[in-house]
Amino acid sequence: MVFGNITALHLPRAGSAGSSLWGTDVRKVLDAPEATSDSATKTSHGTGGGSTTRNVDPYSTSTSVSGTKGLFGWAVDPTDMGSVTGALRFYPAGDHTSRLVLGHDGAVGGTATVYVYAYRVASAAAGRTRTLLGSTSASVSLPALSGEVVANIALTLPEIVFQPDETIQWMYEVAATGTVITGHVLTFYTGTRSGTEIRITTPELGVLANTAGTAAGTGAASGDAAIVLGTAGTAAGAGAATGEGASNAGTVGSAAGSVAVLASGSSVAGVVGTASGSSDATGSGSAVIGTVGTVEIGAGGSEAPTFHPLFIFDD
Incomplete structure (x- = not known):
């Protein structure tokens, strides 16, 4: 089902994310939040004393970082995007803000850095290649005693017009210091955690379309036309009557x-x-x-x- 003119993309639980769309593991986002959360997505930073960077691999525990960007993450399924000739989906220029909930198993507080990447994904005919639209990062303070933190990370992007069958993908990486002996594992929650919807808030996902309105009648008449995802509407009015x-x-x-x-x-x-x-x-x-x-x-x-x-x- 094609998404409407929405302003948020929701990272779902594993059972709602479907199979990988492309790359190593890229799952779909939803246009509405889920009521509960999923804690299956984790990054393991080992037992060393230095900082290590890990891919956020949906619904798995990641122990490495990929040299090729765009292999992991979440995306709008091209069918849900619904960009077609005559009705192209687009984002106006503005902030795309990831609201994330992170937890960890540390007995003491710490700091992690979260990296955010946004990609344009080409059509199936073009091989679903990814082109980087923008990236950013933010430092996140992890509370002590295995606490959780809500992070809001804004990425400013220009206007984006998606050609037929194109879409957008998001990828995350986490850099954190390992914990000697016990190791250090961070949890990247999806769904809704303690009342917080885990999502990407965006400018309105709209439609660019060629519109046409017609009116017919023997007298004065007005007509309004609207186009939604490739459909057109017309209106006809009747003229004056005499007796x-x-x-x-x-x-x-x-x-x-x-x-x-x-x-x-x-x-x-x-x-x-x-x-x-x-x-x-x-x-x-x-x-x-x-x-x-x-x-x-x-x-x-x-x-x-x-x-x-x-x-x-x-x-």
């Missing part, structure tokens, strides 16, 4: 509605025509020689009737 009504001599015509109404009536030899409506109404009447006609104009009007007698004089 007409008429009355003839000796009949009554009426019309109701929100449009204009034109009614006409005529009276012949004492016959009266009327017209009424919810909007404009026009009435007309005529009288034949020697007769008296009356015309009433308007629906429920207050005007008094007007008489127009006609006299004929014989010389």
Whole structure:
């Protein structure tokens, strides 16, 4: 399922991470946190007195550091990224902050250095090669008595546009001093540990797309179009409607509605025509020689009737 326009990538527990996507061991991230944590990811720094650097190998205990970067870590599954022609996924420029929970087995406090790397991962057709986008590091104080620490490490990256089937990957390394006799092991938790979601907070993962909107109708109409991951929407509107009504001599015509109404009536030899409506109404009447006609104009009007007698004089 393609991720929405999210702002966090969550490092899952082993049971939710799937199999390796590429490299030696690269697992997928999720778009939502898990309720519990996993402590299977560890780095072992031996019994020597000096500092050693170890890969963070998902859900394993690492005892070495790889000479080739990008072989381990977590990534957005290309299917979840969903970058396709016409709807490319992208990150605006900004900080990508890893919120990590680290623990260790030391009886006393110590210091560790965490290195963070971000890679663009090429399409399957290009062999899933990794290109470094940026890296950073931070010093982390490990508390005494096997305590845990929350580390927030920000990596500033430029805008990133992912071509079809490309994605992003994260890799971590930890440098720490070994402990004589007992050795020194650090735990790199995944999931949610003591209420802390282990995740990478990012600028919004959006969509760059060519959008088009259309509107059709016989009158004024407006249309809105939106595109989401390669789909397009259109809107069509209807135009204005008209109505007409008429009355003839000796009949009554009426019309109701929100449009204009034109009614006409005529009276012949004492016959009266009327017209009424919810909007404009026009009435007309005529009288034949020697007769008296009356015309009433308007629906429920207050005007008094007007008489127009006609006299004929014989010389």
